[in-house]
Amino acid sequence: MKNNFYITTTLPYVNSDPHIGFAMEIIRADVIARWQKLLGKEVFFNTGTDEHGQKIWQKAREANTDVQEYVDGYAEKFKNLIPLLSISPDVHFIRTTDEKHVSAAQEFWKRCDAGGDIYKKEYTIKYCVGCELEKTDSEIENGHCILHPHLELEIRQEENYFFKFSNYQKKLLELYASHPQFVIPDFRFNEIKAFVERGLEDFSVSRLKEKMSWGVPVPGDDNHVMYVWFDALVSYISTLDWPEEGNFDKFWANGTPTQYAGKDNLRQQSAMWQAMLMSAKLPNSAQIVINGFINGPGGVKMSKSLGNVVNPIEVVEKYGAEALRYFVCRELSTFEDSDFSWERFHEIFNSGLANGLGNLTSRILTMSEKNLSPQEIEHSTLDTDVSASLEKFEIGKAINIIWTKIGELDKKIQATQPFSLVKTEEEAGKKIMIELVQGLSEIAYNLSPFMPETAEKIQSLIKENKKPAEPLFARKE
Numbered sequence: 001m002k003n004n005f006y007i008t009t010t011l012p013y014v015n016s017d018p019h020i021g022f023a024m025e026i027i028r029a030d031v032i033a034r035w036q037k038l039l040g041k042e043v044f045f046n047t048g049t050d051e052h053g054q055k056i057w058q059k060a061r062e063a064n065t066d067v068q069e070y071v072d073g074y075a076e077k078f079k080n081l082i083p084l085l086s087i088s089p090d091v092h093f094i095r096t097t098d099e100k101h102v103s104a105a106q107e108f109w110k111r112c113d114a115g116g117d118i119y120k121k122e123y124t125i126k127y128c129v130g131c132e133l134e135k136t137d138s139e140i141e142n143g144h145c146i147l148h149p150h151l152e153l154e155i156r157q158e159e160n161y162f163f164k165f166s167n168y169q170k171k172l173l174e175l176y177a178s179h180p181q182f183v184i185p186d187f188r189f190n191e192i193k194a195f196v197e198r199g200l201e202d203f204s205v206s207r208l209k210e211k212m213s214w215g216v217p218v219p220g221d222d223n224h225v226m227y228v229w230f231d232a233l234v235s236y237i238s239t240l241d242w243p244e245e246g247n248f249d250k251f252w253a254n255g256t257p258t259q260y261a262g263k264d265n266l267r268q269q270s271a272m273w274q275a276m277l278m279s280a281k282l283p284n285s286a287q288i289v290i291n292g293f294i295n296g297p298g299g300v301k302m303s304k305s306l307g308n309v310v311n312p313i314e315v316v317e318k319y320g321a322e323a324l325r326y327f328v329c330r331e332l333s334t335f336e337d338s339d340f341s342w343e344r345f346h347e348i349f350n351s352g353l354a355n356g357l358g359n360l361t362s363r364i365l366t367m368s369e370k371n372l373s374p375q376e377i378e379h380s381t382l383d384t385d386v387s388a389s390l391e392k393f394e395i396g397k398a399i400n401i402i403w404t405k406i407g408e409l410d411k412k413i414q415a416t417q418p419f420s421l422v423k424t425e426e427e428a429g430k431k432i433m434i435e436l437v438q439g440l441s442e443i444a445y446n447l448s449p450f451m452p453e454t455a456e457k458i459q460s461l462i463k464e465n466k467k468p469a470e471p472l473f474a475r476k477e
Helices: 020-038 055-063 067-079 100-113 165-178 186-197 226-235 248-254 262-280 312-319 322-330 342-371 384-391 395-416 420-426 425-449 454-465
Strands: 004-008 044-048 092-096 118-128 155-165 206-208 222-227 258-261 289-290
Touching: 004 248, 020 044, 020 258, 020 289, 020 312, 020 322, 020 384, 020 454, 044 067, 055 067, 055 425, 067 092, 092 322, 100 118, 100 226, 100 262, 155 206, 155 262, 165 186, 165 262, 165 454, 186 262, 222 226, 226 262, 258 262, 262 289, 289 384, 312 322, 312 342, 322 395, 322 454, 342 395, 342 420, 342 425, 342 454, 384 395, 395 420, 395 425, 420 425, 425 454
Parallel strands: 004 044, 004 258, 044 092, 258 289
Antiparallel strands: 118 155, 206 222
């Protein structure tokens, strides 16, 4: 087992405020990072912001703002999510406008070019500005991109540099065959295998500077800047100080580089990026984990025009970061699309947190404070079923195991009535109370990757043998 673990989110594109979909991704990546630390691994956890490309350039122009000033403002908003969502404070934050990233992207380009995989040609494509990608006929419906039906496709004809993606069909299929868990879940893995099996077309990796100047300069050609996807994907290793060997060698070459992404990133993460790594003669990723989307009520896609976009900051202000982490981990489908509504969130907060974990903690620690002296609790251990589920990135299944244990402790209190038993059979009553406190300690320990602040609070109360001065989760009316 390798003792170095690397995990990264995708880098959100800074053309709008943070949304709940990215909050879901970074929370899930944080759960895995914290769990790996519990296993004794040294963890490098990465996130950041993707700051080049046409959409950002256009948005800055529309706002009549300097582009660098525009991305600086949005980068700060995404950086603020780290403390807001109780993300591990040691997370690394890379910006694609960072000098070290720009230098790394140019070095990566040079290596792909030296391998004969970059060339220049004239081309005409149907281009979606929303995806920053060329669209094939199978990805177009009623003349529009399936993912961005509100945007007009652009017909582009110009001279660009291209990457020889077509050279890598066989090598990618060999990678997939030799790593049967390379993409999780399996139905997404089947999608990308089918995509590659149909044949690969070379993709553009540059833009004419005179048309769109906001990007990493192409080495040796002042007329072009790098296409945003080529530049942004390199961030996964530039954050490790590549091309220097230290952290890259430790966490990528000799670690288990793992990437979280949304389903709209499947092709870029599990095929394009892997081919680029092969071209640069660098090790491939270990695993790609693909999330579904969060929709509004009734499965309607979130959009500003419909007024159903959910800002994670608003959720935290109303319910707290721990409640949002709980909702993301337990109530949103781990790999499929899920719906969000304020009514559902409210109901789940009360049932799972206020009436569930919060009430159980209060009941056990009230009995303990009244009847027991501070206990030397046996060292808590990571539940093997929780760990086995997280090994498969099945976060919902893992946290459900913990809530099953919460239910079991509730039933034990009901069945044994230790608060009454202690009055007639003191030793028997106290023995049950000690078992309940130990059970609560185990729950808190296993909960720490999912809800770190709540877990720490419960463990402190157990150590002090005190009931909560106020509810862990006050019921919302």
